[in-house]
Amino acid sequence: MNRLFIKSEQVSKEFNGQHVLRNMTFSINEGEVVGLLGPNGSGKTTMIRLLNGVILPSAGKMKVGPYNPVKEGDHIRAMSGILTDGAGLYQELTGLENLEFFAKLYRAYDAKRIQQLLEEFGMLEAQHKPVGKYSTGMKRRLGMIKAILHKPQLLFLDEPTNGLDPEGIQMVLKYIKMLKEKEGTTILLCSHILHQLETVCSRYLFLQNGEIVESGTLRDLQERQIGSIKLKVETAHPLEATSFGYPAATMGENEYVFTLPDREQITPLVQRIAAAFPVYHVEIQNRDLESIYFQIRGGKHA
Numbered sequence: 001m002n003r004l005f006i007k008s009e010q011v012s013k014e015f016n017g018q019h020v021l022r023n024m025t026f027s028i029n030e031g032e033v034v035g036l037l038g039p040n041g042s043g044k045t046t047m048i049r050l051l052n053g054v055i056l057p058s059a060g061k062m063k064v065g066p067y068n069p070v071k072e073g074d075h076i077r078a079m080s081g082i083l084t085d086g087a088g089l090y091q092e093l094t095g096l097e098n099l100e101f102f103a104k105l106y107r108a109y110d111a112k113r114i115q116q117l118l119e120e121f122g123m124l125e126a127q128h129k130p131v132g133k134y135s136t137g138m139k140r141r142l143g144m145i146k147a148i149l150h151k152p153q154l155l156f157l158d159e160p161t162n163g164l165d166p167e168g169i170q171m172v173l174k175y176i177k178m179l180k181e182k183e184g185t186t187i188l189l190c191s192h193i194l195h196q197l198e199t200v201c202s203r204y205l206f207l208q209n210g211e212i213v214e215s216g217t218l219r220d221l222q223e224r225q226i227g228s229i230k231l232k233v234e235t236a237h238p239l240e241a242t243s244f245g246y247p248a249a250t251m252g253e254n255e256y257v258f259t260l261p262d263r264e265q266i267t268p269l270v271q272r273i274a275a276a277f278p279v280y281h282v283e284i285q286n287r288d289l290e291s292i293y294f295q296i297r298g299g300k301h302a
């Protein structure tokens with residue numbers, strides 16, 4: 001599982017003299033699911049297109065598996081699956097015709113697998129309709145099937161849950177988890193829906209203005225980015241929150257947020273509160289990916 005699969009060294013990309021990516025240096029091991037995060041326009045899609053060999057870098061070196069994206073993009077595209085905004089589907093063909101076409105192109109035609117995937121992604125009924133008449137979510141579901149049709153070793157997923165309904169989101173996230181756990185697929189994933197990423201990613205790269213400004217596992221990021229813990233506690237009765245020895249704010253009826261210097265303080269505080277009042281709910285508020293994202297973006301979030 002620790003075999004290096006993707007390497008990017010000092011990669012930069014300019015469009016018309018404008019730097020979009022600068023000195024992108026990172027690596028991804030085989031079987032890792034890595035979340036590429038950053039605000040709109042920070043260069044996430046551009047990085048995926050560079051790794052996939054669709055566009056060329058202005059500087060730097062990359063390797064994807066045994067291949068160089070600059071010269072061997074065809075090989076990379078053959079061994080990988082990609083889901084992007086347009087999903088590269090033919091609008092006049094039906095869903096099934098699209099999948100048959102791409103399966104043959106990938107030399108992986110398997111009628112049974114196509115039907116199985118259509119079923120798993122809730123697309124059995126829509127398969128005979130032209131893609132041009134699909135809703136956004138249906139296109140995304142079909143795009144996801146197209147990306148995984150040939151059981152690729154590597155997946156590039158750009159906003160895979162965009163436009164999906166809650167059932168569709170669950171299907172896609174469940175499938176990504178299955179690919180990670182059972183198939184060992186290496187996945188590079190962009191999304192703005194951070195809590196969804198938390199359920200599937202093993203590591204994160206944060207992009208800002210075309211540069212990597214932070215990277216690591218959720219635990220690494222929590223340790224580096226989150227100074228103090230905001231602990232929300234809901235009790236059965238009102239309490240004098242500040243009397244427990246930590247700064248505290250009252251949020252709602254019987255709801256308080258304590259600021260603790262570290263997680264070691266959680267148990268003694270909760271024990272003391274619980275000794276006095278029934279406790280209904282305890283939750284750390286600021287150690288999730290979204291809080292970390294805003295912390296990295298410059299503390300624009302409580």
Ligand SMILES: Nc1ncnc2c1ncn2[C@@H]1O[C@H](COP(=O)(O)OP(=O)(O)OP(=O)(O)O)[C@@H](O)[C@H]1O
Nearest residue numbers: 015016020038039040041042043044045046047190
């Ligand atoms: N072909 C192109 N020609 C000129 N500029 C481009 C081209 N492709 C991307 N850009 C510019 O590069 C920057 C990064 O775009 P990119 O699509 O990679 O961002 P992103 O992080 O994926 O954004 P989003 O979250 O909105 O999808 C943007 O300013 C965009 O306008």
